[in-house]
Amino acid sequence: MTSNLVSGATGDWEVVIGLEVHAQVSSNAKLFSGASATFGADPNQNVSLVDAAMPGMLPVINHECVRQAVRTGLGLKAEINLVSVFDRKNYFYADLPQGYQISQFKQPIVGEGTLRIDLPDGSSRNIGIERLHLEQDAGKSMHDQHPSKSYIDLNRTGVALMEIVSRPDMRSSIEAAAYVRKLRSILRYLGTCDGNMEEGSLRADVNVSVRRPGEALGTRTETKNLNSLRFIQQAIDFEVTRQIEIIEDGGEIDQETRLFDTTTGATRTMRSKEDAHDYRYFPDPDLLPLVIPQDEVNELAAALPELPDQIKDRLIGDYGLSAYDAAVITEERETALFYEAASAGHDRKLVANWMTVELFGALNKSGQTLTECNITPERLGGLVGLISDGTISGKIAKDVFAVMFETGGDAASIVEEKGLKQVSDSGAIEALIDAVIAENEDKVLEYRAGKDKLFGFFVGQVMKQSGGQANPGMVNQILRTKLDG
Amino acid sequence: MADMLELGAVEARAALDAREISAVELTSAYIAAAEDTAGLNNYVALTAEHALEMAAASDARIATGEAGLLEGVPIGVKDLFCTAGYTSTACSNILAGFTPTYESTVTANLWREGGVMLGKLNCDEFAMGSANETSAYGPAINPWQTADGADLVPGGSSGGSASAVAARSALLATGTDTGGSIRQPAAFCGVVGLKPTYGRCSRWGIVAFASSLDQAGPFSRNVADNALMMQAMAGFDPKDSTSADVPLQDLSAALTRGVGGMKIGIPAEYVLDGMDPEVVTIWQQGQDWLRAAGAELVDISLPHTKYALPAYYIIAPAEASSNLARYDGVRYGKRVEAESLDEMYALTRAEGFGEEVQRRIMIGTYVLSAGYYDAYYLKAQRVRRLIRNDFDTAFENVDAILTPATPSAAFPVGRKVDDPVTNFLNDVFTVPANLAGLPGMAVPAGMNGDGLPLGLQLLARPFDEATLYAAGQVLEDAAGFIANPPRRAGGVS
Numbered sequence: 001m002t003s004n005l006v007s008g009a010t011g012d013w014e015v016v017i018g019l020e021v022h023a024q025v026s027s028n029a030k031l032f033s034g035a036s037a038t039f040g041a042d043p044n045q046n047v048s049l050v051d052a053a054m055p056g057m058l059p060v061i062n063h064e065c066v067r068q069a070v071r072t073g074l075g076l077k078a079e080i081n082l083v084s085v086f087d088r089k090n091y092f093y094a095d096l097p098q099g100y101q102i103s104q105f106k107q108p109i110v111g112e113g114t115l116r117i118d119l120p121d122g123s124s125r126n127i128g129i130e131r132l133h134l135e136q137d138a139g140k141s142m143h144d145q146h147p148s149k150s151y152i153d154l155n156r157t158g159v160a161l162m163e164i165v166s167r168p169d170m171r172s173s174i175e176a177a178a179y180v181r182k183l184r185s186i187l188r189y190l191g192t193c194d195g196n197m198e199e200g201s202l203r204a205d206v207n208v209s210v211r212r213p214g215e216a217l218g219t220r221t222e223t224k225n226l227n228s229l230r231f232i233q234q235a236i237d238f239e240v241t242r243q244i245e246i247i248e249d250g251g252e253i254d255q256e257t258r259l260f261d262t263t264t265g266a267t268r269t270m271r272s273k274e275d276a277h278d279y280r281y282f283p284d285p286d287l288l289p290l291v292i293p294q295d296e297v298n299e300l301a302a303a304l305p306e307l308p309d310q311i312k313d314r315l316i317g318d319y320g321l322s323a324y325d326a327a328v329i330t331e332e333r334e335t336a337l338f339y340e341a342a343s344a345g346h347d348r349k350l351v352a353n354w355m356t357v358e359l360f361g362a363l364n365k366s367g368q369t370l371t372e373c374n375i376t377p378e379r380l381g382g383l384v385g386l387i388s389d390g391t392i393s394g395k396i397a398k399d400v401f402a403v404m405f406e407t408g409g410d411a412a413s414i415v416e417e418k419g420l421k422q423v424s425d426s427g428a429i430e431a432l433i434d435a436v437i438a439e440n441e442d443k444v445l446e447y448r449a450g451k452d453k454l455f456g457f458f459v460g461q462v463m464k465q466s467g468g469q470a471n472p473g474m475v476n477q478i479l480r481t482k483l484d485g
Numbered sequence: 486m487a488d489m490l491e492l493g494a495v496e497a498r499a500a501l502d503a504r505e506i507s508a509v510e511l512t513s514a515y516i517a518a519a520e521d522t523a524g525l526n527n528y529v530a531l532t533a534e535h536a537l538e539m540a541a542a543s544d545a546r547i548a549t550g551e552a553g554l555l556e557g558v559p560i561g562v563k564d565l566f567c568t569a570g571y572t573s574t575a576c577s578n579i580l581a582g583f584t585p586t587y588e589s590t591v592t593a594n595l596w597r598e599g600g601v602m603l604g605k606l607n608c609d610e611f612a613m614g615s616a617n618e619t620s621a622y623g624p625a626i627n628p629w630q631t632a633d634g635a636d637l638v639p640g641g642s643s644g645g646s647a648s649a650v651a652a653r654s655a656l657l658a659t660g661t662d663t664g665g666s667i668r669q670p671a672a673f674c675g676v677v678g679l680k681p682t683y684g685r686c687s688r689w690g691i692v693a694f695a696s697s698l699d700q701a702g703p704f705s706r707n708v709a710d711n712a713l714m715m716q717a718m719a720g721f722d723p724k725d726s727t728s729a730d731v732p733l734q735d736l737s738a739a740l741t742r743g744v745g746g747m748k749i750g751i752p753a754e755y756v757l758d759g760m761d762p763e764v765v766t767i768w769q770q771g772q773d774w775l776r777a778a779g780a781e782l783v784d785i786s787l788p789h790t791k792y793a794l795p796a797y798y799i800i801a802p803a804e805a806s807s808n809l810a811r812y813d814g815v816r817y818g819k820r821v822e823a824e825s826l827d828e829m830y831a832l833t834r835a836e837g838f839g840e841e842v843q844r845r846i847m848i849g850t851y852v853l854s855a856g857y858y859d860a861y862y863l864k865a866q867r868v869r870r871l872i873r874n875d876f877d878t879a880f881e882n883v884d885a886i887l888t889p890a891t892p893s894a895a896f897p898v899g900r901k902v903d904d905p906v907t908n909f910l911n912d913v914f915t916v917p918a919n920l921a922g923l924p925g926m927a928v929p930a931g932m933n934g935d936g937l938p939l940g941l942q943l944l945a946r947p948f949d950e951a952t953l954y955a956a957g958q959v960l961e962d963a964a965g966f967i968a969n970p971p972r973r974a975g976g977v978s
Contacts, residue, residue, distance in 0.1 A: 099810020280853035285696035
């Protein structure tokens, strides 16, 4: 593995990164009210009396959100706390109607776990998960709708979030991105969060510090609310450079909360440690401790789908795929399922190759998704089957694939219809070769005199005569016998 | 028709069913009584028109034999309860004019059983107080008087409720009790008040003071009426996560059970230095009555009692400081416009909340602050556990506990107190039941030398309200107390 150290003017620095990811729970209703949790409604349409914190309103837990948190905990191989407690985090803001956020402070629903990240060089590494807790989202303040007033949209108020806190185990922005990518992948496999970063379903706060290798942790900053992998990497890289410069210039890092500017790629101070809120956490007296029966945990564990790491290991171990191909194929559940179906009964490695190169390439170009495009698992499998059994060559297969992608249809009928079948009849090939030799007597003499390079010329001529359909292996073999004869 | 006002709720139900009176007549009499006694300031909103409509509907149901438990019975509602379409302000300026679109579960239960809403009753602002003097509507007055004729407090926070029931301007009333806010005013006004077990009555739709302590309960002029109202208002509510799914006992049946063979505990720690001798006497009297009725009296110890008040005055303000954060001027209620959000908060809350509410918000904020949380809030919660343990131990040997309801009788409105802590002492006998979540009942037991009522308090195991009604009925029968306060409707003044 390559070194993650960053060299500054005065020597090497080690970067230490921890992430807090807020993942919106996939659920029909909010965490403590029956209001809809769907995205995209007109302002203040999905607001119940509880969400608006009307006098005398009380929260009642949405048990489906609890089950989603437990599923996620199980997916992170984490400890499930059968008893957890909801606390109030008190602060005033216009889009926080209760004047407190219901969260879990001392006793979260999920304890320690691990996440295996897949790095670009094909290696993997385990990152510690410290905890996962359930909490309410806040509303949205809009400051640009009126010259002197702010508008408040409470649709998101009270929507269930899972805050997933990592250990400070990451050492580069690439690892941090890999962490979020893998976390997102697991959440989507589990169906516990749609992972849609553009809509804000998944956002990350990054804690960054630098230190000399082997020394104690440096002072960290927290940059809030990053909603794309690119922004996460940019914010970390900016912080690392900024912090190293400050320290190398003899300064000190302030422990503070920072904001990321998506247009400049820079971070800036949001509030310093002195201005930090005193949230006055205490157990919410409107809610009893959350108790989950072990039986329910067992039932959820038994119903868990196969997760990307398991599938990846299987693809490498049983099918012999490369770590890279296996990681690419298993990032999305749809892709993994597509691959499993397409490769069943066919050359597994060859199917993986066709998927990651031809299919993904075509999708990239067309902007379609896997489910939208004309290629079904059966059709891709069929195409690879024709290559494997010698019906068509790899080269012809590319043309067939292009037709399949464009117009639909299965490989066998396209090959049949267009007469693209590979010629493997040795008599037919011999006849073609004899004709080519007869037409190029001078070249035959040159070849026999030692101009080996001309062999490629003869192959090309034969293939051309056959319209690309002659079995290239047989052409090679027969041609060599005849020329070297 | 003044004598109609002398009917209890059970009696009125019988008279209504027998068509001796109509619900409209009874309700009209109560509306007139409320208008007559307006000087007591126990109503903050009289909903006469609505009451008469409800009464007419009751008469129709009585006629078709569909009468509910409280059919046609006029009931006053503490202003802390949200009532759909009618102002619900917790007697605070910050909620001035607030009219909810929803009905609290407890009042909805009462109306479902045919109760008739007379109006909203005065109380301490956000139920914070023991004399009804912190109300934004000004103090409610006790219908009882001493010879000097001075206005007396009805107690609090449910002062309007106790005052109205005693003054015959409500036949029944709802209250809430966080540290004694039903039992103390009941004792001051000579009526019966029950604080149910925590979780018995839904808190949904009641303006929250301290969520882990608040309980709604009934006020009435006698024990049987109280049982009737409690039967109607209590019940499991899935909208309140702290509501208990424990079946309610048959409370009316308990009224005739008596105390024969019952063990009643007398806690040593409830004897206070310098306690009013008349309170001591009435407590002794209550013990004698229960013994005479066949109960066995047992000396018990509740060793952590002295820590109850300090623990309460940490936990209740802590919860209140958070519960009252929603009154911020953003969505409803009062707003003082300002240049910035923070300034708007500050001005709105400074103008909207009274002095006592502000004091408790500040205490609560302080005890939850970083660096103080462990020393105050956490320690108070440990004390609370010890107090509950004291009661659990005691209830291994006794079925109920008898104590005075208050350390004194009602005192004059505007009594000068230099130290707010003196006011807190009103709750010294009532607070432990809230901390432990136990049911408690205040029953009038007699009068002091100044002609003011004194009450006794009965406590029982969680969810055993029936024992309170059984023993309460015995005390009521033995005391023969007649609640005829001078300033009642149809009274002398």
